[in-house]
Amino acid sequence: MKSNQKMFVLGGLLVAIALALFVSPFASGNPDGLNKVAIDQGFDDTAEEHALEDGPLAGYGIRGIDNERMSKGLSGLIGVLVTFGVLVTFGVGLLLFGALRAARARRANSAGG
Amino acid sequence: MHIPDGFINAGTSLGAAAAAATGLGVAVRKTSAYLEDRQVPLAGLVAAYVFAVQMLNFPVVGGTSGHLLGGVLAAVLVGPWAGAICVAVVLLVQALFADGGITALGLNVLNMAIVGCFGGYLMFALFRRILPRTTGGVTLSAGVAAGLSVVAAAAAFTIEYAIGGAGGAPIGTVAAAVVGVHTLIGVGEALITGATVGMVLKVRPDLVYGAHGLLDAPLLRRQLQTEGAGS
Numbered sequence: 001m002k003s004n005q006k007m008f009v010l011g012g013l014l015v016a017i018a019l020a021l022f023v024s025p026f027a028s029g030n031p032d033g034l035n036k037v038a039i040d041q042g043f044d045d046t047a048e049e050h051a052l053e054d055g056p057l058a059g060y061g062i063r064g065i066d067n068e069r070m071s072k073g074l075s076g077l078i079g080v081l082v083t084f085g086v087l088v089t090f091g092v093g094l095l096l097f098g099a100l101r102a103a104r105a106r107r108a109n110s111a112g113g
Numbered sequence: 114m115h116i117p118d119g120f121i122n123a124g125t126s127l128g129a130a131a132a133a134a135t136g137l138g139v140a141v142r143k144t145s146a147y148l149e150d151r152q153v154p155l156a157g158l159v160a161a162y163v164f165a166v167q168m169l170n171f172p173v174v175g176g177t178s179g180h181l182l183g184g185v186l187a188a189v190l191v192g193p194w195a196g197a198i199c200v201a202v203v204l205l206v207q208a209l210f211a212d213g214g215i216t217a218l219g220l221n222v223l224n225m226a227i228v229g230c231f232g233g234y235l236m237f238a239l240f241r242r243i244l245p246r247t248t249g250g251v252t253l254s255a256g257v258a259a260g261l262s263v264v265a266a267a268a269a270f271t272i273e274y275a276i277g278g279a280g281g282a283p284i285g286t287v288a289a290a291v292v293g294v295h296t297l298i299g300v301g302e303a304l305i306t307g308a309t310v311g312m313v314l315k316v317r318p319d320l321v322y323g324a325h326g327l328l329d330a331p332l333l334r335r336q337l338q339t340e341g342a343g344s
Contacts, residue, residue, distance in 0.1 A: 005151060008317050012158045016165040024168035028178035032170060033294040034114050034270065036177040041287055043280025048119035050211035058211035060168060075210065076168050083206045084161040087199060091153035094145045 013084065020076030024060070025069035114182055114266055114295070115207070116221055116273075118214030125277030130219025136227040137201055143194035155320060156191050160199040162309075163187055164206060171301050179298030182266060184229020185237060185259035186306045189251075189323035190313065193234035200226035220273055224266040233262030237323060248314045251324045256307030260299035267295035 031039060038044035056063045057075050065071040121129075163183035170178035183203070187196035201222050207213050213221045240254035271288040278287070313321055 005155070005317070005320070008320065009154045009158045013161060016158070016162040019162075020165040020168055024165070027168060027180075028170040028172040030170070030172060030176050030178040032114065033173070033177055033179050033267075033298050034116065034291065036175075037287065037290040037294060038120065038280075040290060041280070041282035043120065043278070043282045046119045046279035047117040048214070050118065051215050052208060052211045055209065055211060057209050060210050060212070072168075076165060079168075079206060079210065080161045080165050082209070083164040083203055084157040086206060087160040087202050088153055088157040090198070090202065091148065091156055094141070094148055095150060095153065098145050098148065 013080075016080050017077055020080045021073040024076045025072045114180075114221075114225060114263075114270070114298075115204075115213035116217040116224075116270065118216050120214075120279055121217060121220055121273050122277035122279065123216065125273055126216050126220055129223045129273060133201075133219045133222035133227055136231065137197060137222065140194040140197040140201075140230075144192075144198060148195070152191065152195070156195050156199055159187050159190050159196070160202050163199060164203045166305060167203065167207075173294065173297045173301070177294055179295070179301055181302055181305050182225045182229050182263055183306075184225055184266075185233035185255060185262045185302075186309055188230040188234040189237055189255045189258075189306075189310055190321060192322040193230045196234070197226045197230040200230060220270075224269045224273075228265050228269050229262050232265050233258050234323075236261055241323070246327060248311070248318065248324070248327065251321070251327065252307050252311040252314060255310040255323065256303040259306035260303030263295050263299035263302045264292060267291045 030036070035044065038047070050058070052058055057078065060075045060079075061068070061071040062075050062078075065074065163181065163186065166181045167183060168180070170180045173179050182200075184196065184200055187199040190196070191199065204213060204218060204221050204225060208215060208218065237254050237258035240257055241251065244250035244254055268288075271284070271291055274282075274287055274291075275284045278284075310321065310323075314324060318324055318327065
Protein backbone atom coordinates (compact mmCIF):
# COMPACT_ATOMS: atom_id res chain seq x y z
CA MET A 1 0.00 0.00 0.00
CA LYS A 2 2.64 2.41 1.11
CA SER A 3 5.05 1.71 -1.75
CA ASN A 4 2.11 1.63 -4.13
CA GLN A 5 1.33 5.21 -3.16
CA LYS A 6 4.96 6.14 -3.58
CA MET A 7 4.77 4.85 -7.13
CA PHE A 8 1.59 6.84 -7.69
CA VAL A 9 3.19 10.09 -6.52
CA LEU A 10 6.31 9.39 -8.54
CA GLY A 11 4.29 8.55 -11.65
CA GLY A 12 2.13 11.65 -11.20
CA LEU A 13 5.20 13.83 -10.80
CA LEU A 14 6.64 12.41 -14.01
CA VAL A 15 3.39 13.30 -15.81
CA ALA A 16 3.54 16.85 -14.40
CA ILE A 17 7.20 17.19 -15.39
CA ALA A 18 6.50 15.86 -18.89
CA LEU A 19 3.63 18.34 -19.34
CA ALA A 20 5.72 21.27 -18.13
CA LEU A 21 8.86 20.25 -20.01
CA PHE A 22 7.53 19.01 -23.33
CA VAL A 23 3.96 20.27 -23.76
CA SER A 24 4.07 23.80 -22.29
CA PRO A 25 6.40 25.10 -25.06
CA PHE A 26 3.56 24.40 -27.49
CA ALA A 27 0.83 26.06 -25.43
CA SER A 28 -1.12 28.97 -26.91
CA GLY A 29 0.74 32.26 -26.65
CA ASN A 30 -2.40 34.37 -26.96
CA PRO A 31 -3.37 36.62 -24.04
CA ASP A 32 -5.54 34.79 -21.51
CA GLY A 33 -9.20 35.64 -20.97
CA LEU A 34 -8.62 38.36 -18.40
CA ASN A 35 -5.77 40.04 -20.30
CA LYS A 36 -7.75 39.97 -23.54
CA VAL A 37 -10.70 41.69 -21.86
CA ALA A 38 -8.31 44.27 -20.40
CA ILE A 39 -6.90 44.94 -23.87
CA ASP A 40 -10.36 45.13 -25.48
CA GLN A 41 -11.72 47.39 -22.75
CA GLY A 42 -8.61 49.55 -22.71
CA PHE A 43 -7.45 49.02 -19.14
CA ASP A 44 -4.49 46.74 -19.90
CA ASP A 45 -2.13 49.72 -19.71
CA THR A 46 -3.00 50.15 -16.02
CA ALA A 47 -0.96 46.99 -15.32
CA GLU A 48 2.24 47.83 -13.50
CA GLU A 49 5.52 46.13 -14.17
CA HIS A 50 5.93 43.04 -12.03
CA ALA A 51 8.51 43.38 -9.25
CA LEU A 52 10.25 40.29 -10.61
CA GLU A 53 9.88 41.28 -14.27
CA ASP A 54 13.67 41.18 -14.58
CA GLY A 55 13.99 37.99 -12.55
CA PRO A 56 15.78 34.96 -13.97
CA LEU A 57 12.50 33.09 -14.59
CA ALA A 58 10.22 35.97 -15.59
CA GLY A 59 7.59 35.13 -18.17
CA TYR A 60 8.19 31.37 -17.89
CA GLY A 61 11.65 31.26 -19.35
CA ILE A 62 15.20 30.98 -18.11
CA ARG A 63 17.33 34.02 -18.75
CA GLY A 64 20.32 33.07 -20.82
CA ILE A 65 18.71 30.20 -22.71
CA ASP A 66 17.98 31.50 -26.17
CA ASN A 67 16.04 28.53 -27.49
CA GLU A 68 12.53 29.65 -26.59
CA ARG A 69 10.99 26.22 -26.28
CA MET A 70 13.83 24.83 -24.21
CA SER A 71 13.78 27.94 -22.04
CA LYS A 72 10.06 27.64 -21.35
CA GLY A 73 10.12 23.88 -20.82
CA LEU A 74 13.02 24.04 -18.37
CA SER A 75 11.44 26.93 -16.47
CA GLY A 76 8.33 24.77 -16.17
CA LEU A 77 10.41 21.91 -14.80
CA ILE A 78 11.85 24.26 -12.15
CA GLY A 79 8.35 25.48 -11.31
CA VAL A 80 6.99 21.96 -10.87
CA LEU A 81 9.86 20.95 -8.59
CA VAL A 82 9.76 24.17 -6.55
CA THR A 83 5.98 23.88 -6.11
CA PHE A 84 6.29 20.28 -4.95
CA GLY A 85 9.14 21.22 -2.62
CA VAL A 86 7.37 24.19 -1.06
CA LEU A 87 4.20 22.22 -0.43
CA VAL A 88 5.94 19.19 1.02
CA THR A 89 8.06 21.43 3.26
CA PHE A 90 4.94 23.21 4.44
CA GLY A 91 3.12 19.91 4.98
CA VAL A 92 5.98 18.42 6.98
CA GLY A 93 6.05 21.63 9.02
CA LEU A 94 2.35 21.23 9.76
CA LEU A 95 2.89 17.60 10.79
CA LEU A 96 5.75 18.53 13.11
CA PHE A 97 3.72 21.37 14.56
CA GLY A 98 0.79 19.01 15.12
CA ALA A 99 3.04 16.40 16.76
CA LEU A 100 4.58 19.07 18.98
CA ARG A 101 1.18 20.30 20.05
CA ALA A 102 -0.03 16.77 20.78
CA ALA A 103 3.08 16.05 22.84
CA ARG A 104 2.61 19.25 24.80
CA ALA A 105 -1.04 18.38 25.45
CA ARG A 106 0.00 14.92 26.68
CA ARG A 107 2.58 16.43 29.02
CA ALA A 108 0.04 18.91 30.34
CA ASN A 109 -2.42 16.08 30.90
CA SER A 110 0.02 13.90 32.77
CA ALA A 111 1.21 16.85 34.84
CA GLY A 112 -2.36 17.67 35.77
CA GLY A 113 -3.10 14.24 37.09
CA MET B 114 -7.18 34.82 -14.69
CA HIS B 115 -4.03 36.09 -12.96
CA ILE B 116 -4.59 39.73 -12.06
CA PRO B 117 -1.42 41.82 -12.50
CA ASP B 118 -0.57 44.70 -10.19
CA GLY B 119 -2.38 47.90 -11.10
CA PHE B 120 -5.73 46.58 -12.36
CA ILE B 121 -7.32 46.85 -8.92
CA ASN B 122 -6.54 49.65 -6.45
CA ALA B 123 -4.55 49.18 -3.24
CA GLY B 124 -7.51 49.36 -0.85
CA THR B 125 -9.49 46.68 -2.64
CA SER B 126 -6.38 44.52 -2.99
CA LEU B 127 -5.72 44.85 0.74
CA GLY B 128 -9.30 43.87 1.56
CA ALA B 129 -9.03 40.86 -0.73
CA ALA B 130 -5.71 39.92 0.87
CA ALA B 131 -7.33 40.01 4.32
CA ALA B 132 -10.20 37.81 3.12
CA ALA B 133 -7.77 35.43 1.41
CA ALA B 134 -5.57 35.22 4.53
CA THR B 135 -8.59 34.47 6.68
CA GLY B 136 -9.68 31.72 4.31
CA LEU B 137 -6.18 30.25 4.17
CA GLY B 138 -5.97 30.39 7.96
CA VAL B 139 -9.09 28.27 8.21
CA ALA B 140 -7.68 25.94 5.54
CA VAL B 141 -4.42 25.48 7.46
CA ARG B 142 -6.23 24.83 10.76
CA LYS B 143 -8.61 22.31 9.21
CA THR B 144 -5.80 20.61 7.32
CA SER B 145 -3.57 20.25 10.35
CA ALA B 146 -6.46 18.62 12.22
CA TYR B 147 -6.53 15.59 9.92
CA LEU B 148 -3.23 15.62 8.09
CA GLU B 149 -1.37 12.32 7.99
CA ASP B 150 2.18 11.66 6.79
CA ARG B 151 1.11 9.93 3.63
CA GLN B 152 -1.05 12.81 2.47
CA VAL B 153 1.83 15.28 2.31
CA PRO B 154 3.50 13.96 -0.87
CA LEU B 155 0.05 13.58 -2.41
CA ALA B 156 -0.76 17.24 -1.81
CA GLY B 157 2.68 18.12 -3.18
CA LEU B 158 1.87 16.18 -6.33
CA VAL B 159 -1.49 17.93 -6.72
CA ALA B 160 0.15 21.36 -6.44
CA ALA B 161 2.93 20.40 -8.85
CA TYR B 162 0.40 19.05 -11.35
CA VAL B 163 -1.74 22.19 -11.13
CA PHE B 164 1.38 24.31 -11.71
CA ALA B 165 2.26 22.28 -14.81
CA VAL B 166 -1.22 22.29 -16.30
CA GLN B 167 -1.66 26.03 -15.62
CA MET B 168 1.17 26.51 -18.14
CA LEU B 169 -0.85 24.79 -20.86
CA ASN B 170 -2.83 27.66 -22.34
CA PHE B 171 -5.42 26.40 -24.78
CA PRO B 172 -6.94 28.61 -27.45
CA VAL B 173 -10.51 29.84 -27.10
CA VAL B 174 -12.29 32.24 -29.46
CA GLY B 175 -10.80 35.32 -31.10
CA GLY B 176 -7.12 35.29 -30.21
CA THR B 177 -7.77 34.50 -26.57
CA SER B 178 -6.40 31.66 -24.52
CA GLY B 179 -7.30 30.11 -21.22
CA HIS B 180 -5.77 27.64 -18.81
CA LEU B 181 -6.74 25.44 -15.91
CA LEU B 182 -7.21 27.19 -12.57
CA GLY B 183 -7.30 23.88 -10.72
CA GLY B 184 -9.32 24.82 -7.63
CA VAL B 185 -11.94 22.10 -7.95
CA LEU B 186 -9.37 19.59 -9.18
CA ALA B 187 -7.25 20.11 -6.06
CA ALA B 188 -10.29 20.21 -3.77
CA VAL B 189 -11.72 16.95 -5.11
CA LEU B 190 -8.36 15.17 -4.93
CA VAL B 191 -7.13 16.28 -1.48
CA GLY B 192 -10.13 18.05 0.04
CA PRO B 193 -11.09 21.73 -0.09
CA TRP B 194 -8.84 22.75 2.84
CA ALA B 195 -5.60 21.18 1.65
CA GLY B 196 -6.66 22.01 -1.91
CA ALA B 197 -6.80 25.73 -1.17
CA ILE B 198 -3.28 25.55 0.25
CA CYS B 199 -2.11 23.76 -2.91
CA VAL B 200 -3.53 26.43 -5.22
CA ALA B 201 -2.23 29.24 -3.00
CA VAL B 202 1.28 27.75 -3.15
CA VAL B 203 1.03 27.52 -6.94
CA LEU B 204 0.08 31.21 -7.09
CA LEU B 205 2.95 32.09 -4.76
CA VAL B 206 5.52 30.16 -6.82
CA GLN B 207 4.20 31.81 -10.00
CA ALA B 208 5.42 35.14 -8.62
CA LEU B 209 8.94 33.86 -9.43
CA PHE B 210 7.78 33.74 -13.03
CA ALA B 211 6.36 37.27 -12.83
CA ASP B 212 2.88 35.82 -13.37
CA GLY B 213 0.15 37.49 -11.32
CA GLY B 214 0.91 40.66 -9.37
CA ILE B 215 2.52 40.86 -5.94
CA THR B 216 0.01 43.29 -4.44
CA ALA B 217 -2.64 41.38 -6.42
CA LEU B 218 -1.66 38.06 -4.79
CA GLY B 219 -4.51 38.36 -2.28
CA LEU B 220 -6.99 38.96 -5.10
CA ASN B 221 -5.69 35.98 -7.03
CA VAL B 222 -5.70 33.70 -3.98
CA LEU B 223 -9.23 34.84 -3.19
CA ASN B 224 -10.51 34.21 -6.73
CA MET B 225 -8.68 30.99 -7.52
CA ALA B 226 -7.89 29.28 -4.20
CA ILE B 227 -10.74 30.39 -1.94
CA VAL B 228 -13.62 30.82 -4.41
CA GLY B 229 -12.16 28.04 -6.57
CA CYS B 230 -11.69 25.42 -3.84
CA PHE B 231 -14.31 26.30 -1.22
CA GLY B 232 -17.01 27.51 -3.62
CA GLY B 233 -16.12 24.89 -6.17
CA TYR B 234 -16.19 22.08 -3.65
CA LEU B 235 -19.61 23.19 -2.40
CA MET B 236 -20.95 22.92 -5.94
CA PHE B 237 -19.19 19.57 -6.36
CA ALA B 238 -20.80 18.26 -3.15
CA LEU B 239 -24.19 19.43 -4.38
CA PHE B 240 -23.80 17.65 -7.72
CA ARG B 241 -22.62 14.52 -5.95
CA ARG B 242 -25.89 14.42 -4.03
CA ILE B 243 -27.90 14.70 -7.24
CA LEU B 244 -25.86 12.41 -9.48
CA PRO B 245 -25.49 8.64 -9.09
CA ARG B 246 -23.02 7.37 -6.51
CA THR B 247 -20.60 5.96 -9.06
CA THR B 248 -17.14 6.93 -10.27
CA GLY B 249 -18.86 8.39 -13.32
CA GLY B 250 -21.05 10.53 -11.06
CA VAL B 251 -18.01 11.80 -9.15
CA THR B 252 -16.14 12.56 -12.38
CA LEU B 253 -19.09 14.43 -13.86
CA SER B 254 -19.67 16.35 -10.62
CA ALA B 255 -16.02 17.38 -10.55
CA GLY B 256 -16.07 18.48 -14.19
CA VAL B 257 -19.25 20.53 -14.00
CA ALA B 258 -18.26 22.14 -10.67
CA ALA B 259 -14.83 22.95 -12.12
CA GLY B 260 -16.39 24.68 -15.12
CA LEU B 261 -18.71 26.71 -12.90
CA SER B 262 -15.86 27.61 -10.53
CA VAL B 263 -14.11 29.43 -13.37
CA VAL B 264 -17.26 31.46 -13.99
CA ALA B 265 -17.40 32.14 -10.24
CA ALA B 266 -13.78 33.34 -10.27
CA ALA B 267 -14.63 35.61 -13.21
CA ALA B 268 -17.62 36.97 -11.29
CA ALA B 269 -15.36 37.60 -8.28
CA PHE B 270 -12.98 39.57 -10.50
CA THR B 271 -15.92 41.58 -11.83
CA ILE B 272 -16.94 42.53 -8.29
CA GLU B 273 -13.35 43.49 -7.47
CA TYR B 274 -13.14 45.57 -10.63
CA ALA B 275 -16.44 47.25 -9.78
CA ILE B 276 -15.10 48.19 -6.33
CA GLY B 277 -11.61 49.32 -7.21
CA GLY B 278 -10.84 48.81 -10.88
CA ALA B 279 -8.45 51.10 -12.78
CA GLY B 280 -8.90 52.44 -16.29
CA GLY B 281 -12.57 53.32 -15.98
CA ALA B 282 -13.99 50.66 -18.27
CA PRO B 283 -17.79 50.40 -17.94
CA ILE B 284 -18.52 47.66 -15.42
CA GLY B 285 -21.40 46.14 -17.38
CA THR B 286 -19.22 45.63 -20.43
CA VAL B 287 -16.36 44.25 -18.35
CA ALA B 288 -18.72 41.87 -16.54
CA ALA B 289 -20.20 40.53 -19.77
CA ALA B 290 -16.80 40.12 -21.42
CA VAL B 291 -15.02 38.53 -18.44
CA VAL B 292 -17.85 36.16 -17.55
CA GLY B 293 -18.46 35.37 -21.22
CA VAL B 294 -14.91 34.37 -22.08
CA HIS B 295 -14.51 32.47 -18.80
CA THR B 296 -17.60 30.44 -19.55
CA LEU B 297 -15.70 29.13 -22.57
CA ILE B 298 -12.51 28.65 -20.56
CA GLY B 299 -14.67 26.82 -18.01
CA VAL B 300 -15.42 24.17 -20.63
CA GLY B 301 -11.68 23.47 -20.82
CA GLU B 302 -11.46 23.46 -17.02
CA ALA B 303 -14.33 20.96 -16.89
CA LEU B 304 -12.72 18.64 -19.43
CA ILE B 305 -9.25 18.69 -17.83
CA THR B 306 -10.66 18.28 -14.32
CA GLY B 307 -12.99 15.47 -15.38
CA ALA B 308 -10.22 13.67 -17.26
CA THR B 309 -7.77 13.92 -14.37
CA VAL B 310 -10.24 12.93 -11.66
CA GLY B 311 -11.50 10.07 -13.84
CA MET B 312 -7.96 8.82 -14.35
CA VAL B 313 -7.06 8.92 -10.64
CA LEU B 314 -10.36 7.21 -9.81
CA LYS B 315 -9.36 4.42 -12.15
CA VAL B 316 -5.87 3.98 -10.70
CA ARG B 317 -6.26 4.83 -7.01
CA PRO B 318 -9.89 5.63 -6.10
CA ASP B 319 -8.97 5.51 -2.40
CA LEU B 320 -6.79 8.60 -2.86
CA VAL B 321 -9.65 10.77 -4.13
CA TYR B 322 -11.02 12.77 -1.19
CA GLY B 323 -14.20 13.70 -3.05
CA ALA B 324 -15.03 10.07 -3.78
CA HIS B 325 -15.70 9.18 -0.14
CA GLY B 326 -18.68 6.96 0.33
CA LEU B 327 -18.01 5.22 -2.97
CA LEU B 328 -15.77 2.61 -1.45
CA ASP B 329 -14.57 1.50 1.91
CA ALA B 330 -11.53 3.70 2.32
CA PRO B 331 -10.36 3.70 5.93
CA LEU B 332 -8.19 6.79 5.48
CA LEU B 333 -11.07 8.83 4.14
CA ARG B 334 -13.41 7.60 6.82
CA ARG B 335 -10.92 8.52 9.50
CA GLN B 336 -10.38 11.93 7.94
CA LEU B 337 -14.06 12.69 7.81
CA GLN B 338 -14.61 11.54 11.37
CA THR B 339 -11.77 13.73 12.64
CA GLU B 340 -13.16 16.65 10.72
CA GLY B 341 -16.63 16.12 12.07
CA ALA B 342 -15.32 15.91 15.62
CA GLY B 343 -13.16 18.98 15.17
CA SER B 344 -15.88 21.35 14.03
